[in-house]
Amino acid sequence: MAVQASIKGRGGDHSAFQNDHREAFQADVLAGLSGKQKTLPCKYLYDEAGSKLFEAICELEDYYLTRTEADIFHSNLDSMAALLGPSAVLVEPGAGNCEKAEPLLTAMDTPHAFYPLDISPEILLNAQQRIQARLPDLTVTPVVGDFTCAQPWGEIPPSSHRKVIFFPGSTIGNFSPDKASTLLAQFRSYLSTGDGLLIGVDLVKDSVVLERAYADSDHVTERFNKNLLSRINSELDGNFDTEAFAHRAFYHPHRQRVEMHLVSLCDQKVQVAGQTFDFEEGETIHTENSHKYTRAGLEALLRESGFNPTQFWTDNKQHYAIYYAETL
Secondary structure: OOOOOOOEEHHHOHHHHHHHHHHHHHHHHHHHHOOOOEEOOHHHHOOHHHHHHHHHHHOOOOOHHHHHHHHHHHHHHHHHHHHHOOOOEEEEEOOOOOOOHHHHHHHOOOOOEEEEEEOOHHHHHHHHHHHHHHOOOOEEOOEEOOOOOOHHHHOOOOOOOOEEEEEOOOHHHHOOHHHHHHHHHHHHHHOOOOOEEEEEEEEOOOHHHHHHHHOOOOOHHHHHHHHHHHHHHHHOOOOOOHHHEEEEEEEEOOOOEEEEEEEEOOOEEEEEOOEEEEEOOOOEEEEEEEEOEOHHHHHHHHHHOOEEEEEEEEOOOOOEEEEEEEEO
């Protein structure tokens, strides 16, 4: 099969997609900054600059998540591929550059098709060309859109082949338990009985380990968090002084999550898209949650959402787990 630069979703009309994305970005930012607890959706951390900073975070010694997940995949790739079965359709929400899916696709028995979903058409097209050059018989069809919405899922055609959703990176941890349940139920609604889910999840562990992962001594995570303010300045006519905010990350044991905040270092006013927002000294913008799970908690969440966990893999410290679950 020849490599083709094809794409589904609004990515086919790049200018329309960019306009829609900017409008959604502005609406979400203005709504988030208007709340009693100011918030910004974590998905907007990952523009081009933010994505590069996150790649740098993944290389840090204290950021165990990416390295540990990669080790688990490397050690168990053949058994994972065997569970997925022959001629399966692999769907990856939030695929990014698809570097995690590529070795899995290579290990799978004649995968039928691969549908990576992401909001960045450029990243998807580059990944499509790279994967099809390596696996020329595989149909790779990128789909542009927000995987938490119905739109991109409607772009994937029905198939008689077994479908498996691939959701690595502990992305499920960015959602509150209620929203995680809703998201998994949405995944289940796309699948048929006997289809599968391969999901990565970060496990509850010592708070020192967790907080070091999100507040590194090289301040890369701080730059990643503050980049969101720079993005607002650039795209929404904001005037944030990034030096007037500090990065804070801490583990909340009762909620079993790491919270990331940006803390105002003084009383100040900030303008965004023509609106003015007041900040008191010490007031925070809550930018991201990273929920951690016990094995029992994750298995209960899967079952409540219509999945039966049948297999899991973990590291020798039990810091991280990858689960395979079948639809009920």
